Amino acid sequence: MESLLDMTGGLLLVAGAAFLLLGGLGLWRMPDLFNRIQAGAKTTTLGTILILAGTAFLHPEWGFKLLLIGLFLLFTNPLSSQVLARAAHRRGIETSPKTSVDLLADSLSEQDMPEKLPSEKTLSDKGIEEKS
């Protein structure tokens, strides 16, 4: 029983590490910031959750705390990615030449041409604003 738990835990740890490695590779290979954020957001979430799960198998007594860390991660990780992407877009970071459409830039230029930064009315939903 003991060794089975250890084995499952170890496998989960390795799987998590593998996804994190793929995420790193994604960061390196993707052409622009937004695609890099995509690579980073997904792999770090799943990778870290797998590592937390693996740790829970190895140390069952830490279960509750690991669960809390996982929940916290699940909420904050995508949020920080979103905020980073939004800030980068507002700042005018270039998208890769492969990018086919940018409806966000289109809608911003329709709304307020003269301003450099989007005005108050384009600030996003209140909920996101407060959490960030």
Next chain:
Amino acid sequence: MSSKTELKPKMRDRAVLFATLLLFWIMLNGTLAADSLIIGILVSLIITVLFCSGLSFFTEFRATPQAFAAGILYYIYFFKELIKANFRLAAIVLSPSLPIKPGIVKVRTKLKSRMGRLMLANSITLTPGTLTMEIDGEWIYVHCVTVESTDIDEATAQIVAGFESYLEVMYG
């Protein structure tokens, strides 16, 4: 909503926030000893009073059996999508030609509550090839690694519909 009932949901929100904070505190400490419990209650109360408009998992959650069932289904679907997202990304990253066609599309959500929209935005970020960039009322701007459709309705069906059906029951 009449002015009489307007106060009630706010009190409910506060109670829910307090309970969530206290639950987290107890889970983190892993003990029900009197001294740590008292500190937890005090700190939770202070936070509840100071940040009453804050969100928690259960703010605006509809505490009905259907909502709980939808919540469970939502998390199953969510983890399935998260794993799918990782494998798809792995396939893209590992293929020498890097088959991507990025773009930012616009989709529309039916969800009204803040928490519902937050969960939707987070879910979109963690699912295959999509990243929420901006929310403007009911419009969500999504960055896609591979753009399949720039049409608002079609993109909405592809990106949003899966999660929305669950979140609609949970938060509305």
